[in-house]
Amino acid sequence: xxxxxxxxxxxxxxxxxxxxxxxxxxxxxxxxxxxxxxxxxxxxxxxxxxxxxxxxxxxxxxxxxxxxxxxxxxxxxxxxxxxxxxxxxxxxxxxxxxxxxxxxxxxxxxxxxxxxxxxxxxxxxxxxxxxxxxxxxxxxxxxxxxxxxxxxxxxxxxxxxxxxxxxxxxxxxxxxxxxxxxxxxxxxxxxxxxxxxxxxxxxxxxxxxxxxxxxxxxxxxxxxxxxxxxxxxxxxxxxxxxxxxxxxxxxxxxxxxxxxxxxxxxxxxxxxxxxxxxxxxxxxxxxxxxxxxxxxxxxxxxxxxxxxxxxxxxxxxxxxxxxxxxxxxxxxxxxxxxxxxxxxxxxxxxxxxxxxxxxxxxxxxxxxxxxxxxxxxxxxxxxxxxxxxxxxxxxxxxxxxxxxxxxxxxxxxxxxxxxxxxxxxxxxxxxxxxxxxxxxxxxxxxxxxxxxxxxxxxx
Amino acid sequence: xxxxxxxxxxxxxxxxxxxxxxxxxxxxxxxxxxxxxxxxxxxxxxxx
Numbered sequence: 001x002x003x004x005x006x007x008x009x010x011x012x013x014x015x016x017x018x019x020x021x022x023x024x025x026x027x028x029x030x031x032x033x034x035x036x037x038x039x040x041x042x043x044x045x046x047x048x049x050x051x052x053x054x055x056x057x058x059x060x061x062x063x064x065x066x067x068x069x070x071x072x073x074x075x076x077x078x079x080x081x082x083x084x085x086x087x088x089x090x091x092x093x094x095x096x097x098x099x100x101x102x103x104x105x106x107x108x109x110x111x112x113x114x115x116x117x118x119x120x121x122x123x124x125x126x127x128x129x130x131x132x133x134x135x136x137x138x139x140x141x142x143x144x145x146x147x148x149x150x151x152x153x154x155x156x157x158x159x160x161x162x163x164x165x166x167x168x169x170x171x172x173x174x175x176x177x178x179x180x181x182x183x184x185x186x187x188x189x190x191x192x193x194x195x196x197x198x199x200x201x202x203x204x205x206x207x208x209x210x211x212x213x214x215x216x217x218x219x220x221x222x223x224x225x226x227x228x229x230x231x232x233x234x235x236x237x238x239x240x241x242x243x244x245x246x247x248x249x250x251x252x253x254x255x256x257x258x259x260x261x262x263x264x265x266x267x268x269x270x271x272x273x274x275x276x277x278x279x280x281x282x283x284x285x286x287x288x289x290x291x292x293x294x295x296x297x298x299x300x301x302x303x304x305x306x307x308x309x310x311x312x313x314x315x316x317x318x319x320x321x322x323x324x325x326x327x328x329x330x331x332x333x334x335x336x337x338x339x340x341x342x343x344x345x346x347x348x349x350x351x352x353x354x355x356x357x358x359x360x361x362x363x364x365x366x367x368x369x370x371x372x373x374x375x376x377x378x379x380x381x382x383x384x385x386x387x388x389x390x391x392x393x394x395x396x397x398x399x400x401x402x403x404x405x406x407x408x409x410x411x412x413x414x415x416x417x418x419x420x421x422x423x424x425x426x427x428x429x430x431x432x433x434x435x436x437x438x439x440x441x442x443x444x445x446x447x448x449x450x451x452x453x454x455x456x457x458x459x
Numbered sequence: 460x461x462x463x464x465x466x467x468x469x470x471x472x473x474x475x476x477x478x479x480x481x482x483x484x485x486x487x488x489x490x491x492x493x494x495x496x497x498x499x500x501x502x503x504x505x506x507x
Contacts, residue, residue: 011461017470018467018469018470018471019470020464020465020469021465021467022462022463022464022465023462023463023464023465025460025461027460028462031460057460061460062460065460065462068462072464076469076471077464080471084470084474099480099484100483100484149480149481150481151481151483151502191491286491330498331498333498334497334498335498335500335501336465336466336468337466337467337468338468338501339467339468339497339501340477340482340496340497340499340500340501341468341473341476341477341478341501342470342471342474342477343474343477344477344478344482344496344499344501345470345497349484349486354480354484368486369491412470412497413496413497414496414497415496440495443495444497447498451465452465455465456463456465
């Protein structure tokens with residue numbers, strides 16, 4: 001199966017199941033499309049009829065082209081069939097041990113952002129800070145359940161994790177103390193709004209945090225619309241200089257400036273460019289996840305605008321790269337040669353199995369987006385998984401378990417999408433969040449276009 | 460007529476040598492509210 005599209009003037013054919021990408025012109029794209037279902041002689045006739053006045057579409061060039069197309073098919077780079085489905089049924093039994101925890105160290109926040117999916121950090125519950133005892137037990141739980149896996153991930157999340165900073169530091173030290181004796185390597189990450197960022201936090205993060213996610217929505221008026229403190233003051237002026245200092249000292253260690261866009265800033269590419277102009281180069285921007293009756297929710301009418309924005313962003317990134325001032329956009333990062341294997345592409349994020357979230361009280365949830373949902377409480381860090389049926393549901397959830405994904409060309413890029421988004425949109429983790437899917441497909445087309453264009457130019 | 464094939468990882472071949480599971484959990488990196496797996500680098504130490 002193939003998927004063909006145009007983006008920023010590039011004609012691209014994706015061979016869905018081999019992952020091969022072909023850059024073409026319009027005539028070659030049509031030839032590839034025709035040859036999928038027609039013998040060569042018929043395809044040649046149809047191609048000639050489609051481009052009657054094109055001087056480059058001659059019998060000789062068509063023979064050469066169709067020969068190349070047939071060769072690509074023989075090499076497994078065109079019209080590859082789906083051979084993966086039988087393997088999906090083995091994924092549940094092959095599902096690995098636990099490898100990542102999202103620690104909700106603070107269910108409280110020093111900002112009061114009205115669009116927050118975590119309801120201002122409280123997750124529909126009470127304010128709370130995770131104790132050191134609970135945190136250490138969570139780290140032990142991860143090590144105990146991680147089997148032979150070497151790389152373990154712990155994300156300090158909230159709310160605002162810097163409001164429980166002393167526990168964060170001690171948990172990092174505790175994790176490090178276990179590494180050699182248990183043959184593990186921890187990768188700690190921190191997601192922060194930056195309000196409490198200071199020199200001491202910065203130095204610690206630069207030593208210990210594999211990745212730091214800094215929340216900024218973009219232009220001042222966009223950021224301050226939602227990201228306000230409890231006195232209703234915008235936080236842009238307070239945090240941007242801190243982020244700039246932080247990033248300056250970060251060296252080559254990972255960070256992301258991560259924003260959320262809403263119905264109020266559908267021109268979100270301008271926010272990403274604003275971030276780039278502030279000196280940040282590692283950028284992420286997510287569509288808001290909220291109820292459809294929320295005034296900031298993205299609408300059907302927004303979609304064409306958002307599609308145009310994603311395409312513009314890819315073109316602008318290509319332009320800036322050519323000018324020697326590139327920046328990274330998380331959703332356009334595709335490692336075409338060294339990206340994930342097909343098992344990862346079928347099984348997804350691992351929520352509920354390889355990845356769990358821990359509440360401040362030590363309860364286990366499939367991921368951070370389910371925290372506070374009583375029906376999705378899986379157990380706790382002392383007794384372990386108590387709701388085995390629920391975990392089985394997540395274990396069996398993969399790209400082939402979602403009926404809506406069966407004909408989707410992008411399924412091996414998203415592994416069926418986010419279970420939490422599917423649940424909130426459809427009431428079922430095996431459903432899909434269709435609006436998110438449509439945005440995702442556009443993002444992947446733009447990502448493929450950008451990476452293919454850069455690869456071609458570098459050759 | 461243009462036909463240029465970009466070098467990519469062969470997904471069918473990755474059936475044989477993939478699945479080690481050492482790669483990063485996608486939501487831990489930057490998104491937190493969506494699922495994109497294709498941008499995660501492979502961390503398999505063996506031949507890809």
